[in-house]
Amino acid sequence: MINKIVATVGEAVADIGDGATVMIGGFGTAGMPSELIDALIERGARDLTIVNNNAGNGDVGLALLLKARRVRKIICSFPRQADSWHFDALFKTGEIELELVPQGNLAERIRAAGAGIGAFYTPTGYGTLLAQGKETRTIDGRNYVLEHPIRADFALIKALRGDRWGNLVYRKTARNFGPIMAAAAACTIAQVREVVNLCDLDPEAIVTPGIYVKRIAEVPAGIKPVAQPGAAA
Amino acid sequence: MINKIVATVGEAVADIGDGATVMIGGFGTAGMPSELIDALIERGARDLTIVNNNAGNGDVGLALLLKARRVRKIICSFPRQADSWHFDALFKTGEIELELVPQGNLAERIRAAGAGIGAFYTPTGYGTLLAQGKETRTIDGRNYVLEHPIRADFALIKALRGDRWGNLVYRKTARNFGPIMAAAAACTIAQVREVVNLCDLDPEAIVTPGIYVKRIAEVPAGIKPVAQPGAAA
Amino acid sequence: MSRYTRDQMAARVARDIPDGAYVNLGIGLPTLVANHLPRDREIILHTENGLLGMGPAPEPGSEDADLINAGKQPVTALAGASFFHHADSFGMMRGGHLDYCVLGGFQVSVGGDLANWHTGTKDAIPAVGGAMDLAIGAKHVYVMMDHLTKKGESKIVAQCTYPLTGIGCVARIFTDLAVLDVTPAGLTVVEIVDGLPFDELVRMTGVPLHRAPGAQAAAD
Amino acid sequence: MSRYTRDQMAARVARDIPDGAYVNLGIGLPTLVANHLPRDREIILHTENGLLGMGPAPEPGSEDADLINAGKQPVTALAGASFFHHADSFGMMRGGHLDYCVLGGFQVSVGGDLANWHTGTKDAIPAVGGAMDLAIGAKHVYVMMDHLTKKGESKIVAQCTYPLTGIGCVARIFTDLAVLDVTPAGLTVVEIVDGLPFDELVRMTGVPLHRAPGAQAAAD
Numbered sequence: 014m015i016n017k018i019v020a021t022v023g024e025a026v027a028d029i030g031d032g033a034t035v036m037i038g039g040f041g042t043a044g045m046p047s048e049l050i051d052a053l054i055e056r057g058a059r060d061l062t063i064v065n066n067n068a069g070n071g072d073v074g075l076a077l078l079l080k081a082r083r084v085r086k087i088i089c090s091f092p093r094q095a096d097s098w099h100f101d102a103l104f105k106t107g108e109i110e111l112e113l114v115p116q117g118n119l120a121e122r123i124r125a126a127g128a129g130i131g132a133f134y135t136p137t138g139y140g141t142l143l144a145q146g147k148e149t150r151t152i153d154g155r156n157y158v159l160e161h162p163i164r165a166d167f168a169l170i171k172a173l174r175g176d177r178w179g180n181l182v183y184r185k186t187a188r189n190f191g192p193i194m195a196a197a198a199a200c201t202i203a204q205v206r207e208v209v210n211l212c213d214l215d216p217e218a219i220v221t222p223g224i225y226v227k228r229i230a231e232v233p234a235g236i237k238p239v240a241q242p243g244a245a246a
Numbered sequence: 247m248i249n250k251i252v253a254t255v256g257e258a259v260a261d262i263g264d265g266a267t268v269m270i271g272g273f274g275t276a277g278m279p280s281e282l283i284d285a286l287i288e289r290g291a292r293d294l295t296i297v298n299n300n301a302g303n304g305d306v307g308l309a310l311l312l313k314a315r316r317v318r319k320i321i322c323s324f325p326r327q328a329d330s331w332h333f334d335a336l337f338k339t340g341e342i343e344l345e346l347v348p349q350g351n352l353a354e355r356i357r358a359a360g361a362g363i364g365a366f367y368t369p370t371g372y373g374t375l376l377a378q379g380k381e382t383r384t385i386d387g388r389n390y391v392l393e394h395p396i397r398a399d400f401a402l403i404k405a406l407r408g409d410r411w412g413n414l415v416y417r418k419t420a421r422n423f424g425p426i427m428a429a430a431a432a433c434t435i436a437q438v439r440e441v442v443n444l445c446d447l448d449p450e451a452i453v454t455p456g457i458y459v460k461r462i463a464e465v466p467a468g469i470k471p472v473a474q475p476g477a478a479a
Numbered sequence: 480m481s482r483y484t485r486d487q488m489a490a491r492v493a494r495d496i497p498d499g500a501y502v503n504l505g506i507g508l509p510t511l512v513a514n515h516l517p518r519d520r521e522i523i524l525h526t527e528n529g530l531l532g533m534g535p536a537p538e539p540g541s542e543d544a545d546l547i548n549a550g551k552q553p554v555t556a557l558a559g560a561s562f563f564h565h566a567d568s569f570g571m572m573r574g575g576h577l578d579y580c581v582l583g584g585f586q587v588s589v590g591g592d593l594a595n596w597h598t599g600t601k602d603a604i605p606a607v608g609g610a611m612d613l614a615i616g617a618k619h620v621y622v623m624m625d626h627l628t629k630k631g632e633s634k635i636v637a638q639c640t641y642p643l644t645g646i647g648c649v650a651r652i653f654t655d656l657a658v659l660d661v662t663p664a665g666l667t668v669v670e671i672v673d674g675l676p677f678d679e680l681v682r683m684t685g686v687p688l689h690r691a692p693g694a695q696a697a698a699d
Numbered sequence: 700m701s702r703y704t705r706d707q708m709a710a711r712v713a714r715d716i717p718d719g720a721y722v723n724l725g726i727g728l729p730t731l732v733a734n735h736l737p738r739d740r741e742i743i744l745h746t747e748n749g750l751l752g753m754g755p756a757p758e759p760g761s762e763d764a765d766l767i768n769a770g771k772q773p774v775t776a777l778a779g780a781s782f783f784h785h786a787d788s789f790g791m792m793r794g795g796h797l798d799y800c801v802l803g804g805f806q807v808s809v810g811g812d813l814a815n816w817h818t819g820t821k822d823a824i825p826a827v828g829g830a831m832d833l834a835i836g837a838k839h840v841y842v843m844m845d846h847l848t849k850k851g852e853s854k855i856v857a858q859c860t861y862p863l864t865g866i867g868c869v870a871r872i873f874t875d876l877a878v879l880d881v882t883p884a885g886l887t888v889v890e891i892v893d894g895l896p897f898d899e900l901v902r903m904t905g906v907p908l909h910r911a912p913g914a915q916a917a918a919d
Contacts, residue, residue: 015719015741040528040565041551043544066565093606094551104604113605116527117569117612121363124566128790129836130354131383131390134364136615137573140646142597143607150364152394156646157364161385178743178752178779182450185562186528187545192564196794212778217415218451219781220564222751224721224743224796248499248521273748273785274771276764299785326826327771337824346825349747350789350832357786361570362616369835370793373866375817376827389866411523411532411559418782419748420765425784429574445558452561453784455531457501457523457576 017179017229018208022052025202025230029053029167034062036123036163036194037075038170041067041094044187046171046204047074048232053169054078060085064123064163066116066190068092068100076100084109088163090116115143118160120193126162127196127225135160168198172221175205179223180214188220195225204232250412250462251441255285258435258463262291262400269297269356269396269427270308271403274327277420279404279437280307281465286402287311293318297356297396299349299423301325301333309333317342321396323349348376351393353426359395360429360458368393401431405454408438412456413447421453428458437465481673482655488623490515491670492581492653495621496522500578503527503613506550508623509581523559525577527609529568532560549609569609572616580617582610584624584652586639589686591649591661593622594641607644614645626654626683633685635659635666656680659688667691701893702875708843710735711890712801712873715841716742720798723747723833726770728843729801743779745797747829749788752780769829789829792836800837802830804844804872806859809906811869811881813842814861827864834865846874846903853905855879855886876900879908887911 019025026049029035035053039045054077061084068089069076078084080099087109092100103109114122115138125133134157138144148159170191172181181203183191195201203221208231252258259282262268268286272278287310294317301322302309311317313332320342325333336342347355348371358366367390371377381392403424405414414436416424428434436454441464483491489511496502496512498520504512513535516522524533526548533548534555542553556562563571571577586594596610597603614620624634635652651669652659657680658670667689671680681688703711709731716722716732718740724732733755736742744753746768753768754775762773776782783791791797806814816830817823834840844854855872871889872879877900878890887909891900901908 015743041547043528043547043551091606091608093604097604101604105602111605113607115607115611116565116609117573117616120565120569121361121573124790125366127794127796128354128786129369129793129795131367131369131385131388133358133366135573136362136364137612139615140643141611142642143611152364155364176779180779180781183562185450185543185545185556186526186530186547188562188564189529190565193566196790196796214779214781215451216752216776216780216782217418217453218448220450222781222783222791223779224745224751224791248523274767276748276767276771324826324828326824330824334824338822344825346827348827348831349785349829350793350836353785353789354793357570360574360576361566362573362575368793371831372835373863374831375862376831409559413559413561416782418763418765418776419746419750419767421782421784422749423785426786429570429576447559447561449532449556449560449562455561455563455571456559457525457531457571 016177017226018177019228019230022048022204022230022232023055025049025228026052026056029056029058031058032060033058033166036064036165036168036198038189038191038194039065040186040189042070042073044171044189044191045074046169049169049202049204050074050078054081054083059083062086062088064088064165066090066119067094068097070094071096079103086110086112088112088114090114090119113143120190122160122163123193123197126164127193130162132159132161134158163197165198166200168194168201170194170201170203172203172205174207174209174214175203175229176209176211176214178211179226179229180219181205181221181226182214182218183220192221195221200227201225202228204230206234207231249410250459251410252461252463255281255437255463255465256288258282258461259285259289262286262289264291265293266291266399267295267297269398269401269431271422271424271427273299273419273422275303275306277404277422277424278307279402282402282435282437283307283311287314287316292316295319295321297321297398299323299352300327301330303327304329312336319343319345321345321347323347323352346376353423355393355396356423356426356430359397360426363395365392365394367391396430398431399433401427401434403427403434403436405436405438407440407442407447408436408462409442409444409447411444412459412462413452414438414454414459415447415451416453425454428454433460434458435461437463439467440464483672485511488653488655491658492621492623493517496579501525501576503577503580503617505580505582505613507583509583510550512581525571527568527572529563529565530556530560532557569612572612575616575618577617579619579621580613581621581623582613584622584634585641586634586636587622587649587652588636588639589665591647592639593644593649594639595644597642599642610644614648619650620648621651621653622649623653626656633683635684635686637686665689668694670694703892705731708873708875711878712841712843713737716799721745721796723792723797723800723837725800725802725833727803729803730770732801745791747788747792749783749785750776750780752777789832792832795836795838797837799839799841800833801841801843802833804842804854805861806854806856807842807869807872808856808859809885811867812859813864813869814859815864817862819862830864834868839870840868841871841873842869843873846876853903855904855906857906885909888914890914
């Protein structure tokens with residue numbers, strides 16, 4: 014029987030090792046899997062490459078992972094924010110490498126990894142600093158930049174509900190990068206507010222089919238994760 | 247006020263002219279917008295290029311458009327079927343041009359058109375007849391073929407429900423090509439079983455956001471279309 | 480000479496957005512445009528983080544941390560709204576489905592190049608977000624910005640000196656002094672603030688400007 | 700010498716599919732595999748036309764024209780199923796997310812090339828469907844086919860003479876005479892039908908075959 018529900022967030026991230034590339038869902042804090050990140054910090058993996066739209070906000074989630082100096086490199090579109098002080102400090106002292114990617118290219122490169130596309134031509138960024146050194150091509154009179162997939166060893170994402178097959182639905186604009194990261198990582202781990210029965214999600218409305226998800230940990234809203242009776246997967 | 251509901255399928259297709267490229271949704275007859283196709287036949291446009299997964303089944307919908315000799319060229323993945331006799335006859339006498347595309351490349355080329363991707367590298371078809379003459383590239387040790395977007399002047403699709411903004415939800419495997427064709431055509435026309443109020447579709451479960459749809463005609467299940475009181479768009 | 484206030488600028492942009500348009504308002508100044516969209520037009524707002532049909536800010540106390548705009552401010556969703564993931568959202572932009580986007584700007588060149596993401600200074604932390612996607616991702620790209628920098632230099636330039644966001648992408652510029660169209664023949668002044676002579680605008684701008692036949696100009 | 704029946708072949712394929720696997724069964728012969736999947740394994744079937752979690756054929760009278768498989772036959776959807784559009788469905792395949800796909804074949808070469816979509820004859824109407832996507836779109840590609848053509852020629856060949864579907868993509872071949880693995884060293888016979896001597900299989904196949912250490916072979 015398939016059962017992707019794991020008992021704790023700690024168990025969910027237990028095999029994330031040093032040097033791993035980890036995608037982290039979220040746009041700012043909407044959709045950020047903070048409890049999975051907390052578990053990753055506790056786990057202690059170092060020298061990580063992180064893929065996220067931002068570079069941490071305030072003193073939660075990804076910002077704390079940065080503060081703990083576990084991140085060697087970050088691939089993102091919008092690091093500088095009013096509350097990105099942990100990233101800012103590391104960046105100014107050269108303690109973190111930044112690969113800055115226009116947001117739509119970031120999304121499409123992640124999507125390409127999940128969909129088995131080898132590379133693609135995008136108009137975004139053509140002629141700018143962020144396309145320097147990249148191959149270009151004119152197609153039907155329009156200029157494009159060649160971009161390659163971004164893959165990851167793990168994806169940590171947050172969804173609203175999930176079932177034992179790994180099917181997920183999201184909540185409002187917290188959906189953002191979750192579905193595409195789920196498909197781009199070798200091992201996708203989701204925290205959900207609520208684990209539901211297999212028949213409870215509408216098959217017409219499932220956003221992430223379970224094939225893309227390896228583990229689900231339940232983290233009820235506003236409550237720190239506790240041990241669950243579900244079996245490991 | 248935005249109102250994309252039109253009174254009849256005839257009104258919906260009234261500006262499809264000779265020589266147009268028209269995408270038609272459906273996988274076999276599941277999702278095929280037969281009443282819109284009937285209206286297109288009545289409208290009389292000739293010399294069409296059709297994009298569909300198949301090349302007509304039996305004596306309905308696309309098969310009748312072929313039978314009426316309105317199609318100059320068809321782009322599809324699986325023309326030959328037990329009940330594709332109208333296509334078969336035209337093909338054998340050289341009266342129709344066929345561009346055969348592997349199904350996943352067909353889907354991805356349509357998706358690329360909607361998403362503004364200039365071209366992409368796909369592993370599908372590499373080294374086969376269907377990649378002859380196409381550019382290839384080895385990326386990270388894997389071989390790929392360069393494929394380009396397929397755009398259309400019109401898309402005719404079938405959905406379950408739609409609202410005046412053009413939002414659509416589909417029914418089971420009749421979803422198939424509808425959502426990607428909707429985004430790839432300059433003018434997308436949907437027939438829906440039921441027109442609903444703007445607030446009736448769950449924003450989490452809308453599959454095609456209304457931005458991709460120009461016109462909606464209501465065609466209740468099993469009933470031929472009749473005039474509706476809605477305003478034109 | 481008067482200047483357009485920020486609200487006047489936003490109202491002026493809003494006036495150019497027709498009924499039924501799909502629009503993305505960039506972060507910062509363009510966000511103001513939402514407050515000035517005419518009530519008798521149904522205009523659908525897109526936000527890059529996966530929402531079409533964005534509504535106004537919620538009542539205080541009913542903010543939802545999962546319902547935000549690109550600037551990470553709480554918003555609402557109208558009846559008819561839909562949520563989608565980031566690849567779909569940027570496909571919507573890149574695919575040219577939005578009718579208008581309104582962006583802030585550091586500089587716009589005579590040829591319609593836009594610089595709005597990076598000042599290029601050594602110690603600045605760069606952040607691009609969706610700016611480059613928006614620059615190429617709408618049928619009409621509008622830029623809203625002050626005409627002059629705080630030092631009094633024109634932000635409308637022969638060539639951008641800041642790093643580019645997009646090339647030849649801007650259609651119309653709304654400043655606190657004028658409204659200008661980017662045309663193949665150069666910049667054309669469509670409107671000018673009351674009391675500012677055209678020649679003075681040209682002098683302040685520092686690049687050649689044409690005057691549109693019907694351009695409003697009060698006192699020159 | 701006996702031959703495996705079609706149901707025996709299907710049951711043999713089913714035996715190799717583990718609990719929890721995501722599987723696509725191609726049209727034709729592979730469809731039979733679904734009837735033989737062990738009841739104690741939860742195996743999730745994908746169909747290219749946009750369904751994960753496909754169930755068996757419906758009861759007569761409850762067919763739904765909107766719920767079909769790749770062969771356009773009516774099917775059902777299990778609890779836990781999900782529907783998605785064609786680009787998502789083929790992304791799932793192309794992205795390598797399926798564990799197994801089972802395909803029919805005209806020819807398989809020693810190097811694992813597959814030909815299964817076109818006989819190459821002049822007057823044939825070509826049709827490829829999802830065959831090329833499946834050939835490159837699963838972690839393990841299995842082929843189910845008769846060992847010999849109706850004329851008695853081997854369908855396992857040094858080089859395919861029919862137009863290719865995919866290059867070096869096949870992992871294991873299930874025929875009515877044997878089960879063979881494609882390995883870097885060539886074809887290895889894993890199982891052989893009762894009563895067929897290995898040397899006779901080699902002679903019928905016409906290409907070099909290795910014998911796996913534990914290969915079942917009754918009478919040679």
